[in-house]
Amino acid sequence: MQDVLKVGIAGLGTVGASVVRLIAKRDNRLAEAAGRPIRVTAVTARSRKKDRGIDLSGVRWVSDAVTLAADPDIDVFVELMGGAEGPAKDAVEMALSKGKAVVTANKALLAAHGPALARKAEAKGVALNFEAAVAGGIPVIKTLRESLLGNTIERVYGILNGTCNYILTRMAEEGIAFEDCLKDAQKLGYAEADPTFDVDGFDTAHKLSLLTSLAFGTLVDTKGISIEGIRSIKPVDLRMAEELGYRVKLLGVAQRTADGVEQRVHPTFVPKDAAIAQVNGVLNAVAIDADAVDLTLVGPGAGGDATASAVIADIVDVARGHRTAPFIRPVAALTKPSRAPMTRHEGGYYIRLEVVDRPGTAARIASRMAQNNISLESIVQRRSGPVRGGTDPAAAAPAPVVLITYATTEAAVRRALKAMDSDGILIGAPQVIRIERD
């Protein structure tokens, strides 16, 4: 058996503590599998005094992350601090410059600096592993890096943010508003005090940018992602989805098109019988469509133990001496993606309009759609209920109209809605949600 693999961990939050605990728990099994013992030998974190419920006796405490990264007595540097800049980046760069393997769960760092860091790892011939950065405990990075190399991948998409999926699931099941769900999610620890990063789609976008690069051999291009969050989703949208045979999920989607690589994050109608439609609560899922196989992977996207499971897998790969280029091929072989503009996006659409209730409105909607070559699969018009304080329920009540289109383009939808707006028949902004077929 070879020498002990000495692991240094920066960051002892929920994930870091789980890594320490699970490595100790699986000690002999890990050694058998890796062919050598794996030991956490040094750590650093913000507070040394905090009780984390883990045994740190015999583990060296190092003053800060950069010092730990440079420590000649560790073999792998595990970065679990987070943040695209500052100490996390400094420490990862230090570890790579010292020729140490790096394991990180930091999607923000990789979305911002992935290729630059990969180049450093390449130059030193060391691993830069980040299974935990995307979809937590689901081994999607390894699947893309190692299991699908015989495939040409056409599309990769998924539910990549548990906070959003939790909120959308509860909104659908209980018919409650976004704000109320968010408050509950915050109470339960499923959402941050500042939820922007999750609910506005940025977290999903970071993860998607890494999947895109791995799937298509392109440089990470976070800026090329069209991003919409879930704040605008109303209970009525979820009710209409149910009625029309769909579920609403915040998806990250990367797709090869004739116009280039399309990367988008938005609330999405998915057919109720698709595998991804069954993925509820804080679970994540990733679907990969390729020429030889279509796969769907479902599992926990966050949580201390689930994320630690991915971190440990990355560490075992280092212990086994298995090194894969961070983005599969050398950074020099990654291509600059040509960005497919969202206006060229093709697909079906759910459109919910509040329209003025006067004769000719329905005909006008139909003609504006027809003028833009948009065919309708369904059209639902229904009163939303009596007007508050009114005596005649029909008088001036804004009438919701829901349209499901067949495949069309984003540009056509935007033109049709703009025309309706000029016609003066719309009240407020239309709700537009893209449909994704499996």
Added chain:
Amino acid sequence: MQDVLKVGIAGLGTVGASVVRLIAKRDNRLAEAAGRPIRVTAVTARSRKKDRGIDLSGVRWVSDAVTLAADPDIDVFVELMGGAEGPAKDAVEMALSKGKAVVTANKALLAAHGPALARKAEAKGVALNFEAAVAGGIPVIKTLRESLLGNTIERVYGILNGTCNYILTRMAEEGIAFEDCLKDAQKLGYAEADPTFDVDGFDTAHKLSLLTSLAFGTLVDTKGISIEGIRSIKPVDLRMAEELGYRVKLLGVAQRTADGVEQRVHPTFVPKDAAIAQVNGVLNAVAIDADAVDLTLVGPGAGGDATASAVIADIVDVARGHRTAPFIRPVAALTKPSRAPMTRHEGGYYIRLEVVDRPGTAARIASRMAQNNISLESIVQRRSGPVRGGTDPAAAAPAPVVLITYATTEAAVRRALKAMDSDGILIGAPQVIRIERD
């Protein structure tokens, strides 16, 4: 860049031909990913003349598999012939004895001789990879070998045979009989002329035995599996499942219990909203329940390209120099599993009885269940229709009774049914289907 990895393939059926084709198609991408070119340089198959629609110019034709396995000019031997004994086994043993890496899709061979072959691979320090042997294009072997090592696994189960899943899906959707579905499956090439191996559960059992070993660190123990196929499933069972909120799937299940490792293959009621219940047609799925993560992987379980995708992933691992012990840990560290007897199995049951239609029968059923401490979640009694040729529809018609039990033991169910049989209230053999919760 390192030297070319020279691949020799024995067997050019659908899978072998796909491997040749996809390696050629992905040539540069594979070289970038693996750090070296991968080339099929020699092959052998039954007929040299057959047109397989692939380019074999520049590929050496070797007389037989054992000769190919011993060929000093190949680096990896890929066995795609099938069969637990004979040429496949001889050739794999030859390749390993010559210190060559082996990639195989042969579950029968591994189920019968896995540990012995693994010991030979270990002695020579070469890879024995078999991703394609279980669930075709789903990377479940790699997931167990590499991604879940930080976990203690409690249960692994799945839909591992596409033929059975195709038949059960069509029976459920169209209400047609097993025999008719089987005939259609045979016509479509989804079932063999002799379907025994698939429909009686043996293929699932072979695959399950490999998953069990990987999940629990035990020696492959195919003989310890309780096996039931799907021949006895009637359309009425699928209708009742639908009505009661379930789907019927042929599952392979391996589970840790207080009595040892339980390995079983049988038709199973799964809750309709479980991820695995949505897996229809020839698709496969594997679910893994562990302490840190629960995963479900869904994808194609068979087919030339899908299986080739797994074979190519195994070949790339060899090209990259990544070697994992075939059963994760050294064979010497695998334990002999203590077999949990099926009589100790705990779970819910679907029981369909044909009973004599006379006063007191229902009370007798209820009391026999109660005597064996079996609690009932539902009981459904319904006439199956008028008796053919009779004038009074109720006269002597066998009445079907369907019971869904809460968790109980197999022994209790068997005792209760035996008692009912002694009571003379049963007509024909009861249908007993186990319920598996996700």
